[in-house]
Amino acid sequence: MDGFGQGPLGFTPQSLAEESLRFQAKLRAGLETLHQVEDVDYGATAREEVWRDGTVALYRFRGDRAPTSKVPLLIVYALVNRPYMVDLQEDKSLVRGLLERGEDVYVIDWGYPDRSDRYLELEDYIQRYIGGAIDHLRREYRLDAINLLGICQGGAFSLCHAALNPHKVRNLITMVTPVDFHTSDNMLGNWTRGLDIDLFIDTLGNVPADVMNWCYLTLKPWRLFVQKYVGLVDVLDDRKALEDFLRMEKWIFDSPDQAGEAFRQFCKQFYQGNGFVKGGIDIGGRPVDLRNVAMPVLNIYAEQDHLVPPSSSKALAGLVGSEDYSEVSFKGGHIGIYVSSRAQREVPTAIHDWLAPRSR
Amino acid sequence: MKQDDFEAWTRQYWNAWGDTLRSATPETSGPTPGLPGWNDAMNWWSQLAKGGMPQGDEAVSRFNSQAQGWFGQMQQLAAQFAGRSANPADITAAWKKALGGDGANPFAQMFGTMPGSDSTDPCLSDPSQWFEQAAPWLQKMQRNGRSWLGLPAFGFAREHQERWQHLMQAQLDLQQQSQAYQTLLGEAGQDAFVRFERKLGERSAPGRQLESVRALFDLWIDAAEEAYADIALSPRFRDAYAALVNAQMTLRGRQQAIVEQASAQMGMPTRTELDSAHRKIVQLERELRRLRDAVEGAAKPAPKPAPEPEARVRKAAPAKPAAKPATAAAKPKGKR
Numbered sequence: 239m240d241g242f243g244q245g246p247l248g249f250t251p252q253s254l255a256e257e258s259l260r261f262q263a264k265l266r267a268g269l270e271t272l273h274q275v276e277d278v279d280y281g282a283t284a285r286e287e288v289w290r291d292g293t294v295a296l297y298r299f300r301g302d303r304a305p306t307s308k309v310p311l312l313i314v315y316a317l318v319n320r321p322y323m324v325d326l327q328e329d330k331s332l333v334r335g336l337l338e339r340g341e342d343v344y345v346i347d348w349g350y351p352d353r354s355d356r357y358l359e360l361e362d363y364i365q366r367y368i369g370g371a372i373d374h375l376r377r378e379y380r381l382d383a384i385n386l387l388g389i390c391q392g393g394a395f396s397l398c399h400a401a402l403n404p405h406k407v408r409n410l411i412t413m414v415t416p417v418d419f420h421t422s423d424n425m426l427g428n429w430t431r432g433l434d435i436d437l438f439i440d441t442l443g444n445v446p447a448d449v450m451n452w453c454y455l456t457l458k459p460w461r462l463f464v465q466k467y468v469g470l471v472d473v474l475d476d477r478k479a480l481e482d483f484l485r486m487e488k489w490i491f492d493s494p495d496q497a498g499e500a501f502r503q504f505c506k507q508f509y510q511g512n513g514f515v516k517g518g519i520d521i522g523g524r525p526v527d528l529r530n531v532a533m534p535v536l537n538i539y540a541e542q543d544h545l546v547p548p549s550s551s552k553a554l555a556g557l558v559g560s561e562d563y564s565e566v567s568f569k570g571g572h573i574g575i576y577v578s579s580r581a582q583r584e585v586p587t588a589i590h591d592w593l594a595p596r597s598r
Numbered sequence: 599m600k601q602d603d604f605e606a607w608t609r610q611y612w613n614a615w616g617d618t619l620r621s622a623t624p625e626t627s628g629p630t631p632g633l634p635g636w637n638d639a640m641n642w643w644s645q646l647a648k649g650g651m652p653q654g655d656e657a658v659s660r661f662n663s664q665a666q667g668w669f670g671q672m673q674q675l676a677a678q679f680a681g682r683s684a685n686p687a688d689i690t691a692a693w694k695k696a697l698g699g700d701g702a703n704p705f706a707q708m709f710g711t712m713p714g715s716d717s718t719d720p721c722l723s724d725p726s727q728w729f730e731q732a733a734p735w736l737q738k739m740q741r742n743g744r745s746w747l748g749l750p751a752f753g754f755a756r757e758h759q760e761r762w763q764h765l766m767q768a769q770l771d772l773q774q775q776s777q778a779y780q781t782l783l784g785e786a787g788q789d790a791f792v793r794f795e796r797k798l799g800e801r802s803a804p805g806r807q808l809e810s811v812r813a814l815f816d817l818w819i820d821a822a823e824e825a826y827a828d829i830a831l832s833p834r835f836r837d838a839y840a841a842l843v844n845a846q847m848t849l850r851g852r853q854q855a856i857v858e859q860a861s862a863q864m865g866m867p868t869r870t871e872l873d874s875a876h877r878k879i880v881q882l883e884r885e886l887r888r889l890r891d892a893v894e895g896a897a898k899p900a901p902k903p904a905p906e907p908e909a910r911v912r913k914a915a916p917a918k919p920a921a922k923p924a925t926a927a928a929k930p931k932g933k934r
Contacts, residue, residue, distance in 0.1 A: 245679075245684040245686070245807075246686055246798040246802045246807055247679050247684055247807060249681075249808065251677070253809070253810070254676055254677060258811075269643075272651075273654075274650070356876055357877050357880040357881075422831070425827070425830050428831055428832075429839050431836055431840075433840050434847070437844060437848065437851070438843065438844075443869070456709075457830075458823060459709065463665075463708060464819065465665075467661040468665045468666075470657060470665075484651065484654055484657055487656065
């Protein structure tokens with residue numbers, strides 16, 4: 239084979255044949271394992287519903303031991319995916335990690351909006367639902383303020399709520415939260431800016447979940463449409479890994495529709511208007527000014543986040559009024575920050591260690 | 599279809615590789631033909647693999663419709679050059695040829711294999727495919743509306759005719775915007791080939807060679823994603839994307855208007871009427887909550903005033919780094 243080894247390809251027909259056989263062996267194993275998988279359900283931790291307003295429910299999560307923190311921690315997830323990502327499975331659970339460290343954890347579940355929810359506005363989500371859940375906890379614990387952890391869009395909502403009701407939030411944590419929507423590396427921001435949002439919502443009503451998923455997947459189409467499913471073959475002979483893969487698939491595609499009016503307001507005020515930076519966010523007639531976010535703030539971002547680039551999250555530093563602001567940079571992506579093994583080690587610890595001295 | 603079929607394919611496939619091995623000698627010139635039976639075998643496998651959990655079936659379907667074809671083509675490319683001295687330009691040219699030659703638009707091909715690309719939902723679809731799907735319906739509606747289109751836009755039929763004219767205009771506009779979007783995807787595709795060749799060049803250095811089909815495949819994915827990101831972050835893409843979605847929404851809205859008109863004539867409730875009812879319900883609920891809160895507020899003693907945020911912040915511990923996790927650094931902002 240004259241010349242072999244001088245180009246970029248270092249394989250031979252023999253080695254390719256061996257690779258092909260390994261591929262076939264995986265496929266063959268998949269015929270067994272795909273019929274054996276059972277547990278692709280989500281949720282690792284016991285929980286109980288403690289408050290409800292329509293389709294929105296507040297759950298308290300129970301760990302193996304009683305919480306040591308005297309201040310409850312309310313987790314607010316995004317509207318665009320289901321919140322069980324924070325408690326996906328036993329070895330991938332932010333909630334479990336926080337409970338083990340003594341936090342008293344609550345999560346808002348937004349439910350699945352239907353056509354009759356089309357006219358819900360941001361005020362409903364930020365003041366009525368988040369506010370209702372916070373007021374419930376304040377009453378139950380006889381506290382003036384509780385700890386709030388907002389994730390992604392839920393982080394943007396939490397910032398709004400904290401700015402409008404600073405006396406109700408003792409400590410604020412934002413995770414992979416978009417703040418500056420116009421940074422040059424924000425693909426979603428770039429795409430959204432030219433859309434006629436009024437036409438979009440007037441036509442669709444609620445925004446179908448499939449539309450949202452399509453949009454997110456087309457941010458990295460080759461990786462998410464093609465490469466991921468070639469990678470599936472790698473785990474076909476490993477039942478546990480296959481179950482993890484399928485559970486993640488379930489989460490990705492189990493998405494709620496988006497209430498039309500809230501979506502319209504979010505796109506216009508945040509994605510197009512870049513309201514946290516430029517001003518102009520109006521929630522139920524009240525302007526949002528991040529200088530009112532004067533409580534301690536911990537901002538956690540992911541270094542390889544393709545949905546919310548770090549530059550978008552880190553803009554918070556220059557906008558909040560808090561004199562006690564910290565950042566944690568996580569080596570991973572937007573999803574890895576919940577489910578990677580690194581995340582299990584680092585994220586609950588970072589949150590708890592930051593909260594503990596500020597919650598006494 | 600049985601598992602035996604799959605085993606038989608495995609043997610057949612192994613023989614095909616054997617043939618490839620024999621043909622891949624220095625004396626052989628030109629690429630070897632593609633490996634036979636890949637797509638059929640994958641279809642068999644997909645059928646055999648289904649029947650477990652629904653999530654498993656869905657993942658198998660996605661593998662079969664979205665991934666296996668691309669990987670199979672990459673296997674063919676690898677087989678053409680295995681064991682030979684091949685330069686990046688030749689490999690890239692062969693890959694381009696496999697995907698359609700100079701006019702190859704791998705992005706359009708890839709989007710076209712997506713579930714939903716044959717859907718009638720314009721937001722889920724590759725725009726050109728959706729247009730093809732919708733065309734028969736639109737043509738039928740156009741035929742039905744032709745009598746209206748032939749009338750001058752005044753008098754009794756004026757509104758009907760205008761609705762149809764608007765629909766046809768929206769249809770034409772979508773075609774135009776769809777082409778503009780496809781052109782950008784085409785540019786990304788051409789750039790992906792350039793980047794692929796460059797990356798192959800970087801892997802020509804001793805010790806950096808690609809040792810598997812999978813590595814070659816992943817290199818293509820890297821090149822394609824980089825090319826796509828470059829275009830997708832550009833103002834040009836922003837404008838084309840917005841124009842496309844806006845055109846889709848306009849067409850859909852005009853379709854809905856005609857359906858609403860027809861429904862109303864049949865005495866059916868329309869979406870506009872439902873929306874109106876939902877809007878009123880939400881407004882009534884809001885008013886009710888305000889009244890309830892006002893009544894409850896008047897009945898309760900005044901709550902203990904919460905401490906002023908500013909005062910509490912001043913008492914808070916000075917900014918200090920969060921306890922440092924293994925690799926995550928906390929950065930205190932400090933006093934401003």
